[in-house]
Amino acid sequence: MKSLPIRMKITMWFTAAFLLVVSFAFFIVFLVHLQIVRKIVRDNLIETVEDNVDEVEYYTNIEQFGRNNNTDYLRIYQDGYLEIDDDFLDRVNGVCTALYSSDMAFLYGENPIPRESAGIGFCDSKVRQVKAGGYLYFIFDRKLTAKGLEGLWLRGVVSETQGEDHMTDVLRLSLLFLPLLVVCSALGGYLLTKKMLSPIQAISESACGIGTGNDLGRRIVLGEGKDELHQLAESFNGMFTRLEKAFETERQFTSDASHELRTPVSVILAQCEFSLEEPRSGEEYERALRTILRQGRRMSRLINDMLDFSRLEMRADSFACEEIDMAELVESACTDLAFIREHGITLRWEAERGIVFCGNRGLLTRLLTNLVNNAYRYGRENGRIFVCLKRVGEGMELSVSDDGIGIAEEEQEKIFRRFYQSDHSRCGTGAGLGLAMVEEIAKFHNGSVRVESEPGKGSRFVLVFPAGCFKVD
Numbered sequence: 001m002k003s004l005p006i007r008m009k010i011t012m013w014f015t016a017a018f019l020l021v022v023s024f025a026f027f028i029v030f031l032v033h034l035q036i037v038r039k040i041v042r043d044n045l046i047e048t049v050e051d052n053v054d055e056v057e058y059y060t061n062i063e064q065f066g067r068n069n070n071t072d073y074l075r076i077y078q079d080g081y082l083e084i085d086d087d088f089l090d091r092v093n094g095v096c097t098a099l100y101s102s103d104m105a106f107l108y109g110e111n112p113i114p115r116e117s118a119g120i121g122f123c124d125s126k127v128r129q130v131k132a133g134g135y136l137y138f139i140f141d142r143k144l145t146a147k148g149l150e151g152l153w154l155r156g157v158v159s160e161t162q163g164e165d166h167m168t169d170v171l172r173l174s175l176l177f178l179p180l181l182v183v184c185s186a187l188g189g190y191l192l193t194k195k196m197l198s199p200i201q202a203i204s205e206s207a208c209g210i211g212t213g214n215d216l217g218r219r220i221v222l223g224e225g226k227d228e229l230h231q232l233a234e235s236f237n238g239m240f241t242r243l244e245k246a247f248e249t250e251r252q253f254t255s256d257a258s259h260e261l262r263t264p265v266s267v268i269l270a271q272c273e274f275s276l277e278e279p280r281s282g283e284e285y286e287r288a289l290r291t292i293l294r295q296g297r298r299m300s301r302l303i304n305d306m307l308d309f310s311r312l313e314m315r316a317d318s319f320a321c322e323e324i325d326m327a328e329l330v331e332s333a334c335t336d337l338a339f340i341r342e343h344g345i346t347l348r349w350e351a352e353r354g355i356v357f358c359g360n361r362g363l364l365t366r367l368l369t370n371l372v373n374n375a376y377r378y379g380r381e382n383g384r385i386f387v388c389l390k391r392v393g394e395g396m397e398l399s400v401s402d403d404g405i406g407i408a409e410e411e412q413e414k415i416f417r418r419f420y421q422s423d424h425s426r427c428g429t430g431a432g433l434g435l436a437m438v439e440e441i442a443k444f445h446n447g448s449v450r451v452e453s454e455p456g457k458g459s460r461f462v463l464v465f466p467a468g469c470f471k472v473d
C-alpha cells in the first residue's frame, strides 16, 4: 500500500468511501421502504376486514333471504340464517377473511394459517403479529355487533411478506447497479485525481531537474492560478531564489577569501625560498622573518574575521539578547578604545542616559569597536573621534564621526561589501570585513547603517535602531 502512487491511494480511499456511503444509503432506503410496505399491508388488512363486516347479514326468515334473487352463501345460524356475500372470499391485497363463532369454530371464509395454530384467541380491532408454520402473519380480529350477529368474529389474515416481492426486485436491481456505480466512481475518481495532481508532477519534475542539473536558475512554471498547488510552486520558487542567492554568496565568499589569503601565502613562500636559496646575512634573515610574521598575523586576523563573519551571517551561534544599558556599554567600550591614541587622535563620547536596548552585548561592542578602529586607522594626525548615542523616536541612534581622510562618493556604497577595501587601505592591516560585519550586526538588531562623508574632511557612520529600546527615567 505504501509503495502505491498517491493517485492510486486517493482513488482507492475515494471508492471505498463511496461504496460505504452508497451501501449505507441503500440500506436506509430499504429499511424505510420496508416499514412503509408493512404499514400499507396492515392498513389493507384493517380495511378489508372492516369492509367484510357489511358482507355478513342475519335473517330470521328464509323469505327475507330471497328478496334480491341473489343467493351468495346461506347458513343456518341459531334461530335464523346467515347470508354472506361472495365478495367475502375475494383476496383483496392478499388478505384472507374468515368468520368464526365466539367458541372459535370456523364458519366460513379462508385462513392461510394452518388449523392447529389458528386457535389464537380473539382480540378486537387490534393488528397482531403471529408466527405459524414457520411464517409470520398479521392478523386483525373484528367482533360483529349487528343484530343477530352478536358472538361472531371476523378474522383477517395476511402474510407479512405480502408486498415484499417488489422489494426483492429493488434489492436485486441495487445489487446489479452497485458494482457498476463503484466502477464508474473509481474511474471518475482516478481521472479527477490524475488531473488534480498533475501540477505536483510538474513540481516534482522541475525540482528533480533543478537538483540533477544543478541549475538553481530554473523555476517551476504552472501557469495562472491561485490554488494551494500554485502557492506551493511559488514557495518552491522562493526557496530556489534564496538558495541561488545563498550559493552565489557562498561562492563569492570562498573566492574572495582565497583571493585575500593568496597574497600573504605568496609573500611567506617567497620569503622562505629567498632565505633558503643561499646563505644570507643575519640582517636579511631578520627582515625575512619579520615579513613572514607580519603576513602570518594578517592571515590569522583574516581567518578569525572570516569565521566571525560567517558565524554571524549564518546565525550559527546563538546570540542571546538581553536588556542593555546603552550609555554604560558606550562608556565602557570608549574608555578602553580611548587608550589607543593612534596618530595622536583623541576619542570623545556622549551617551544619553536611560536608554535600555534589547540586544547582544558582545555584538554591539564589536560594532562600536570596528567603527572606532576604522576612525583611528583612517583618521588624521592629532585628529578627533566623536561617539554619540541618543534616543530617536521609539529607537536610538549611534554615530561615530571622525575628521580623517573621508570616503569618495562613489566608494560610499561599496565599503559595506565583504572584502572591499579602497586602494589606499590595501596595504594596511584590515581585510575589508569590518564594515560588512557592522552592517550584519545592525541587521541582526533590526537596524541599519549609513555613511556621510566628504573626502579630506572626515566621515560619520550612523546606526539607526528603530525599535527594541525604551527609556528608564
Ligand code: ADP
Residues within 6 Å of the ligand: 374, 375, 378, 379, 402, 404, 405, 406, 407, 415, 416, 420, 421, 422, 425, 426, 429, 430, 431, 432, 433, 434, 435, 436, 459
Ligand atoms: P578595512 O579592514 O579595510 O578597514 P572595512 O570593511 O572596515 O575594511 O572598511 C572598508 C573600507 O572602507 C576601508 O578599506 C576604507 O577604505 C573605508 N573606510 C572605513 N572606515 C573609514 C573611515 N572612518 N574613514 C575613511 N574610510 C573608511
